[in-house]
Each structure stands twice: as structure tokens, then as C-alpha cells.
Amino acid sequence: MGSRLRENPKRLLECWCEVVGPKGRERPAWIIQKFPNSYDIEEVLKSVPQFAFPCSFESSNVQHFSFVLTSLDSKWTYGFCRHAPGAETALVLLSHLPWHETFYKLLNHLSEMMSSDRTSDMASCLQNIYKSPVPHPGSEITVPYGDSKFFVAQCPNHLKLPTIPENRNLSEYYNAVDTNNMIIIFASMLYERRIIMMSKRLSRLSACVQAANSVIYPMQWQHIFIPVLPQHLLDYLLAPMPFLIGVNTLLLAKVQMDDVGEAVILDADNNTVKTPFNDVDTLPDEVVINLKRNLKSSNNMLGDSVARAFLRALVQLIGNYKEALQFREEDSRITFNREKFVAIRPPNFQPFVEKMLELQIFQQFIEERLERLNSGKQTSDEFELEVSVYCEKSSSKVKQQYKQFVTNVRKEGGAIVKTMKNKTNPAVKSAVKSVTKGSKQVKEKSRQTYKDLRGKIKDFQQPRVEDGTLPPTWINGESPQKPRSAPSSPVLGVKRRPRTVGGNMAGYSAKATAPKYELIDTDSGLMSPGSTDSLSTPSPQSIDLIGEMEEIIRAKLGQESEVDGEPGHSSTGGSNSATSSVHNSPGSESASGSTSTVTMLQSLKDHPPSLMASK
Incomplete structure (x- = not known):
């Protein structure tokens, strides 16, 4: 069928009518006057009285309600009615535009002029409105009439979502029916059920039916649509096809509900719904959850919040x-x-x-x-705009979910690392403590060893004068700064028969007075011990500490090897000890000293040190 609204209506107002109420069954309602008189669509003129007075009712207040007439091309013509308390007639406006608030205001203005007997002003106003072009939706209409008088009204934008309280239909529907029942009616319309709404008040009845149709935007009801059912059309309730019909409560009581069959019935006066279907349960869960949340998210549902909540549900669906x-x-x-x-x-x-x-x-x-x-x-309409917003939100939601995922991974990773630290820290700390303690012990032991060796070096550097005997001097009068062989060199050169300088040093112990034995050249003469050149002492600044330490260790090893290598000799024996006396007489050699020297060299060969220095 397509849209039920005409796209380009030619005028704001199609016809105005005054309808007299029925006088029993013998005299039905009829039109006593209309404007313009040229309006002659018989089908419409015949139906207007029946819809203007759909049933007998009493009211203490002015009532506005609307009805819909469907043409052969399935387009709707809206009828707007005004009933005043105690009045015998009703005023009706026909238009192709669903501007309920604008035409209700115009009906009140026309009724005021009629009651004050301003027929000329009323005729002028109707004439100018009829000739006025259709204003843009959402704009303001100003119609001059009579003597510098104006009718001013705000035209609603039916292309926009209805708002509360500006839209009377939605405001009435929201006040009469709670959100849960609104969702039931919404789901029933999506499944195209047979839906009946009932109320004693015609204004509430038509408002609920019109509002229910508006909240399925961008779709429109394509089946039987009667906001207020006239009595002569009660058989429509027995139709097997889908319908959305508003029925006065007193009129519905005349119908056998067993004959109606399966139908969804909303009592707008008591806010109750009876349905044989579970349409809400068959909707996707996330759609229903979001719809309920949007309808209950704010206590103040002003503006288009209600209509937009249903629109978002449809965006999720289609x-x-x-x-x-x-x-x-x-x-x-x-x-x-x-x-x-x-x-x-x-x-x-x-x-x-x-x-x-x-x-x-x-x-x-x-x-x-x-x-x-x-x-x-x-x-580009409200639906398409909401689709764009929904797509952007969905994209943002995916990004947010990814961000949350990364955050969770980081948190979980941090927890894992923390757990590993908690488990490994005791072992690591224990290992570090053990290594630190061992390192300190090694350092202390090395420091003590170094002190002992340094003390021994100082003992050998200082000249020893005991019993008139001097320590041995460097051979050939050479300075100790000029060794014949490099300290690091293991090369001994040609084997020479060593000569010793004897002396009385029996007072030195074996451990504390280990002499220095030097390899000498046979061609060089022996210097006299009394020569002043032979008494030079090495300067402390020219000592090779590493070399001296190696010599001390070598001497000690040689001493121990000599003692262990000759059986029958005691380590503390007098002239046969490792510290044999050195004679000062040139050209003379002691047999014991020679034997001791040969024994020491043989011991060094058997137990070679890592380094050997010749001086």
C-alpha cells in the first residue's frame, strides 16, 4: 500500500462541517452546514456524521478526538471533532494533514466565534484558511480575518518524532498506559495482531490508537485502522484480518467477545492488557532490554524520548x-x-x-x-539519522570492548607477574644473601692474605744487621731496578754453577729469613762485601709488587721442597737447614752451602713455580 499520507496536499483545509447529533434511531446525525459549499465528495460527506457521533456518550468537558477515512487509493483523510458539553452539534474539520494540535486549536477558535454570533468573522477566517497554502511543517501559520484580526498557530512537523507534551496523542497515551503495556501493544503491532483499544472517553480512545501507530515509525499500519469505531461498523471486530480499532467501552459491551476470537485488548481507562500471544517474548532479548531501559531511564520523559525509544528498537530490528x-x-x-x-x-x-x-x-x-x-x-529522515547514530555507537562499543579486553589482559598479566614475584622473591633473596655473604668472606680472606704477604715483603726490603752480617747484595753491582731477566719471563738461560757468598746468619729462622739465591755469571768477579757499592738498598718506589710476591711464594715452595726432599734433615736443623750460612770470603765455597743451593734448584725444577725471576 505504501504511505497512508498524501505527499503534496493542495490546501491546509479540505472542508468544515457542523453536524447535528442523532435523535434516536429514527433520526441519525446529519450535516447542517459546511464550507466550502462546493465540497461534494459523497462518500466522505456520508461518513462524517457517523464518525462525529460514533455512539451515545455524555461529557462534562470539551472533548477533541479524531477519526480516519480511507480512500480507494488507501490514503487517509483525517477528521477532527469537537464536542462541547450540552451542545447539540459537533464541529468537524477535514484535512489530509495529521496536525491534531493545530486543528483542535482552530476548532476552539471557530466555536468561540460561533458562540459570540460573529458569523462574518467566522466566514472570513474559514475563507482565508481554505485559500492559504500549506505551510512548511514546523512553521507558524498566521491567518488574517475580519477587522485586523489574526489566527496564529504552530504547525507541527509530522516528519519529526512526536514530543511530550506538545503532541496530545502521545501525551494521552503515555499518561494512560504504562511502559510495559505499551511494549506489549508495540510487539502486537509488529506481528500484525487484531488489536482492540477501549475507553469511555473518545478523546483518550482516539489518542491511544493514533499514538500507537506513530511509535512504529518509520512503518505505518497497513490494515483496518479506526481510531473511533462507529456503532454501525461493529461487525469489523469479527473480521479475520489484522486491525487496530478503538471502541467505546459501552459499545464494546454489546459485542460477544467469543465471536471476536483471538485479539489483544487494551483497557486504556484501567491500564490493563489481555493477550493470548507472547509476542514480547519472541522479540530478540537485547531489543526488549534496551527498549525497557530507554523507557525507564528518566522519570521525566519530556520531548521525543518515548518515541525515540521505540524508534531505536526498530533500528536494531531493521x-x-x-x-x-x-x-x-x-x-x-x-x-x-x-x-x-x-x-x-x-x-x-x-x-x-x-x-x-x-x-x-x-x-x-x-x-x-x-x-x-x-x-x-x-x-534522510529521523530513521536514517538514528541508524547512523546506532552504527557509530556500535563501533564505539566494539572499540570500548577491545579497550576493556586490553585492560583486563594487562590486569591479569600484572597479577601473574606479581604472583611470580611473590613466589620467586624468597628464593632470589636467599640466593642473593648467600652470594653476598660468600663474597664478603672471600673479600675478607683475600684482604687478610694480602696483608700477610705485604708484611713479609717489608721484612725482605729492610736491611738486616745481626751479629755484624749484612744481607746478600745484588751481584755485579747492578741495581735491583735492572734485572738480567724480565720478571715475567720463565727463561733461565744457560745453566751456570752458582757461587754463594757465605755469612753468619744462623740467627734467622727458616720461615722468616729465606735468603735470595741469585744466578750469577762465571765471568764476573765477586764484589767485596765491604764495598760501599755493594750495600745499595732497592728504593720502595722501584719495587715490582707482583714479582716480589711471586718470588716470596717461590722461595717458600723451594724451602718446603728442600726440607721434604732430603731425608734425615729437620726443618729446624742448624747448618743443614734451608737457610744455610753464607760465607763472605771470595773464592771460597762451603760444601754445605753448595749442597743446599743445588738441592733448592733441583727442588724448583721438580716443583716449578708459575713465574721465575733472575736478579
């Missing part, structure tokens, strides 16, 4: 329809792929989407969108 659009090359037209539309939805959405493909309200939506796309018309 907002990705463009992903199923395809271009057909043979006729260069855009088409809709039904199978793809189902396949691209999540598994929990697919059962409902498959059902929705068979619904006329969805088919109307797709046909209208395809018509706009193929004709090059703009499709």
Missing part, C-alpha cells in the same frame, strides 16, 4: 536493511534481497526477521525506501 540492497543491471534499479537480509542478522534475530518479511508494514517500508532510492529522492 536498521541494516541497506546491506541487503542490490543493483539490478538489466533495468538499472535497486532491489531488496530478502535472503541476504535474513543471513546478515545474528542467529537470535533471524526467526523474527523471517517472520517480519511477511508483514505488510515491513513490505510497505521497503517499497517506500526503494521508491525513494530509484527516483533519486532524499531518504
Whole structure:
């Protein structure tokens, strides 16, 4: 069927009527006057009295309600009625525009002029309104009439979402029915059920029906749609096809409900719903959860919050329809792929989407969108804008989920590292403590050893004068700064028969007075011990500490080897000890000293030190 609204209405007002109420069964309601008189659509004029007085009712307040007349091309003509308490007539305005608030205000203005007998002003006002072009939705209309008088009204934008309290229909519906029952009616309309709304008040009745249809935007109800059912159309309640009908409570009491069959019934006066279906449960869970949350998120639901909550639910259900659009090359037209539309939805959405493909309200939506796309018309409306917002939010949600995932991984990773630290720290600390303690012990031991060796070096550096005997001097009068062989060199050169300088040093112990034995050249003469040149003492600044330490160790090893290598000799024996006396007489050699020297050299050969220095 497509949209039920005419796209380009020619005028703001189609017709104005004054209808007299019925006088029993013998005299039904009829039109006593109309404007313009040229309006002659018989089907409409015949139906207006029946809808203006759909049933007998009493009211202590002014009531406004609306009805809908459907033409052969399935387009709607709206009728706006005003009933005053105690009045015998009702005022009716016919228009192709669903501007309830604007026309209700105009009806009040016309009624005021009629009651004050300002017929000329009323005629002038109707004439100018009829000739006025259709203003842009959302703009203000100003109609001059009479003697510098104006009718001013705000035209609602029916292309926008209805707002509270500006939209009387939605405001009445929201006040009369709670959100849970609104969701039940919403789901029933998506499944195209047979829906009956009842109330004693015609204004509430028509408002609830009109508002229920508005919250399924961008779709529109494509079946029987009667905001206020006249009595002569009660048989419509027995129709097997889907319908959305408002019935006065007193009128509905005349109907056998068993004959109606399965239908969803909303009592707007008592805020109750009876339904044989579980339509809400068959909707995707996340859609219902989000819808309930959006409807209950704020105590003050002013503005378009209510309408937008339902719009967002529809965006979740059908907002990705463009992903199923395809271009057909043979006729260069855009088409809709039904199978793809189902396949691209999540598994929990697919059962409902498959059902929705068979619904006329969805088919109307797709046909209208395809018509706009193929004709090059703009499709930017509230629905498309909300689809864009939803896509952006979904993208942000994915990013947020990824960010949260990374955060969780970092937290869990940190916990793992912390756990590992807690478990390994005791062992690591124990190992470090042990190594530190061992290192300190090694350092202390090395420091003590170094002190002992340094003390021994000092003993050998100082000249010893005991019993008139001097320590041995460097051979050939050479300075100790000029060794004949490098300290690090292991080369001994040609073997020479060593000569010793005797002397009385029996007072020195073996451990504390180990003499220095030097390899001398046989060609060189022996210097007299009394020569002053032979008494030079090495300067402390020219001592090779490493070399001296090695010599001391070598001497000690040689001493021990000598003692261990000759059986029958004691380590503390007098002239046969490792520290034999050195004679000062040139050319003379002691047999014991020679034997001791040979024994020491043999011991050094058997137990070679790492380094050997010749001086």
C-alpha cells in the first residue's frame, strides 16, 4: 500500500462541517452546514456524521478526538471533532494533514466565534484558511480575518518524532498506559495482531490508537485502522484480518467477545492488557532490554524520548536493511534481497526477521525506501539519522570492548607477574644473601692474605744487621731496578754453577729469613762485601709488587721442597737447614752451602713455580 499520507496536499483545509447529533434511531446525525459549499465528495460527506457521533456518550468537558477515512487509493483523510458539553452539534474539520494540535486549536477558535454570533468573522477566517497554502511543517501559520484580526498557530512537523507534551496523542497515551503495556501493544503491532483499544472517553480512545501507530515509525499500519469505531461498523471486530480499532467501552459491551476470537485488548481507562500471544517474548532479548531501559531511564520523559525509544528498537530490528540492497543491471534499479537480509542478522534475530518479511508494514517500508532510492529522492529522515547514530555507537562499543579486553589482559598479566614475584622473591633473596655473604668472606680472606704477604715483603726490603752480617747484595753491582731477566719471563738461560757468598746468619729462622739465591755469571768477579757499592738498598718506589710476591711464594715452595726432599734433615736443623750460612770470603765455597743451593734448584725444577725471576 505504501504511505497512508498524501505527499503534496493542495490546501491546509479540505472542508468544515457542523453536524447535528442523532435523535434516536429514527433520526441519525446529519450535516447542517459546511464550507466550502462546493465540497461534494459523497462518500466522505456520508461518513462524517457517523464518525462525529460514533455512539451515545455524555461529557462534562470539551472533548477533541479524531477519526480516519480511507480512500480507494488507501490514503487517509483525517477528521477532527469537537464536542462541547450540552451542545447539540459537533464541529468537524477535514484535512489530509495529521496536525491534531493545530486543528483542535482552530476548532476552539471557530466555536468561540460561533458562540459570540460573529458569523462574518467566522466566514472570513474559514475563507482565508481554505485559500492559504500549506505551510512548511514546523512553521507558524498566521491567518488574517475580519477587522485586523489574526489566527496564529504552530504547525507541527509530522516528519519529526512526536514530543511530550506538545503532541496530545502521545501525551494521552503515555499518561494512560504504562511502559510495559505499551511494549506489549508495540510487539502486537509488529506481528500484525487484531488489536482492540477501549475507553469511555473518545478523546483518550482516539489518542491511544493514533499514538500507537506513530511509535512504529518509520512503518505505518497497513490494515483496518479506526481510531473511533462507529456503532454501525461493529461487525469489523469479527473480521479475520489484522486491525487496530478503538471502541467505546459501552459499545464494546454489546459485542460477544467469543465471536471476536483471538485479539489483544487494551483497557486504556484501567491500564490493563489481555493477550493470548507472547509476542514480547519472541522479540530478540537485547531489543526488549534496551527498549525497557530507554523507557525507564528518566522519570521525566519530556520531548521525543518515548518515541525515540521505540524508534531505536526498530533500528536494531531493521536498521541494516541497506546491506541487503542490490543493483539490478538489466533495468538499472535497486532491489531488496530478502535472503541476504535474513543471513546478515545474528542467529537470535533471524526467526523474527523471517517472520517480519511477511508483514505488510515491513513490505510497505521497503517499497517506500526503494521508491525513494530509484527516483533519486532524499531518504534522510529521523530513521536514517538514528541508524547512523546506532552504527557509530556500535563501533564505539566494539572499540570500548577491545579497550576493556586490553585492560583486563594487562590486569591479569600484572597479577601473574606479581604472583611470580611473590613466589620467586624468597628464593632470589636467599640466593642473593648467600652470594653476598660468600663474597664478603672471600673479600675478607683475600684482604687478610694480602696483608700477610705485604708484611713479609717489608721484612725482605729492610736491611738486616745481626751479629755484624749484612744481607746478600745484588751481584755485579747492578741495581735491583735492572734485572738480567724480565720478571715475567720463565727463561733461565744457560745453566751456570752458582757461587754463594757465605755469612753468619744462623740467627734467622727458616720461615722468616729465606735468603735470595741469585744466578750469577762465571765471568764476573765477586764484589767485596765491604764495598760501599755493594750495600745499595732497592728504593720502595722501584719495587715490582707482583714479582716480589711471586718470588716470596717461590722461595717458600723451594724451602718446603728442600726440607721434604732430603731425608734425615729437620726443618729446624742448624747448618743443614734451608737457610744455610753464607760465607763472605771470595773464592771460597762451603760444601754445605753448595749442597743446599743445588738441592733448592733441583727442588724448583721438580716443583716449578708459575713465574721465575733472575736478579
